[in-house]
Amino acid sequence: MTSVITTRTRETAPTERTRRNRWSTGRLLRRLPWWLIALVLLGGALLWVYPFLWMLSASLKDNIEVFSSSLSLLPESAVFENYGRAWSDANFSGYMWNTIIVTVVTVVLVVIRCAMAGYVIGRYGFFGKKTVVVVLVATLFVPTGYTIIPVVDITQQLGLLNSLTGMIIALSGGGHVAAILLYAGYFRQVPRELEESATVDGAGFFTIFLRIMLPLAKPITATVTLLTFLSTWNAFFLPLVFTFSRPDLRTLSVGMQAFVGENTTDWAGMAAAATISLVPVIVLFVVLQRRFVEGFAGAIKQ
Known part of the structure; x- marks a missing residue:
């Protein structure tokens, strides 16, 4: 009996000590x-x-x-001529349109694909589900450089290597595991009664997903949209490979190389170009910041 009491005392002692430390720290901050x-x-x-x-x-x-x-x-x-030089002389006006097209289409494809995958993983049980999740998580540890060769080879076989379409397929065809898990965690918390009542009314899988589940997941959609927008807008490696022989298809991040010469670098022009490329990102974050926080909070809520 004595040993049991001693063991319990040892187990609870660190917890009580931690609480006292937190309390003292809180009192110090309040003072x-x-x-x-x-x-x-x-x-x-x-x-x-x-x-x-x-x-x-x-x-x-x-x-x-x-x-x-x-x-x-x-x-x-x-x-202010730095901005004019970046926009006109360095062709950042064309790079801006290329980046907007690639980013917008990639975001739409990623949101649709990840939302459907997250819905199935979060709401349904099927054979091999744990294996699928483990494989998805394992892809997080595979560097992008290791997959660039098969991606380029497949795109070349499709005849889409030097095109914006091929770039979009390459950027949107990745794992995007974080987005899938965010959707899965959110959909897992939605009450089953919503699906059951919709099924009784004759709604099918896609009707339930498009009209009930996806509208409920607006915070997650905003979060995935922002994260995908940032990663695609700032992508460098894949757009660089896809625009080797087509400089007119460069994105903003790849277009920064226009300011680097053999002997000199136009640092002022590069800073102006970087400022231009950051404006859409800042605007989007300001618009979606509340949804962004709600999305993460909703995905991890138990």
Whole structure:
């Protein structure tokens, strides 16, 4: 009896000690003045956003001032010609349209495919389900460079290598395991009564999925849309391979190479081009940020 009590005491002691430590830490934070906490958080935020501010500042400087002014964020005189040079001379207007087409179509294909796969995995039991999930998760550890050769070979056999269509198929045909698991986790929590009542009313699989389940998964759809948009918009390796012989099909990330010459690099023009390419990403994140948080919260909620 004594040994049992001793064992229980040893098991609960770390828990009680942890609670005391958390309580003391919470009391210490509550005693700090609000302005000190705000000052620390503001300093962390400025440190985090400084690289973006430096890039924005460099886009308004000439190439000499970019390095002569060191860490200064204020240009001596704003050089807006950098944006004109990036947009027209470096053909970023064409690269922007290529990127928009590839990204939008890829996002649509990924959302549809991952939503259906996540719905089946999250709502239905079938033979080999655990094996399928394990294989999907295992693909997360396969680097993109290891799969580029079969992807290019298949695309070339289809006659789509040097085209936006081939690029879209290559970008949307990956595993996208995170998106599938997000949908599966969300659909798993939806009450079964919704499906049962819809089945009684004569609704089939696709009707239930399209009219009931997919509208309920708007937070997950927003999350997957944002994540896929970011990965596709910033993709470099696959678009580079698919545009070797077609420079006119380059995306924004690949088009950055236009500022790198044999002997010199147009850093100011590159900063302006990078700023242009970030604007759509920032706008989309601002629009979908609430849904983005709700999507992750809903997917992991038990």
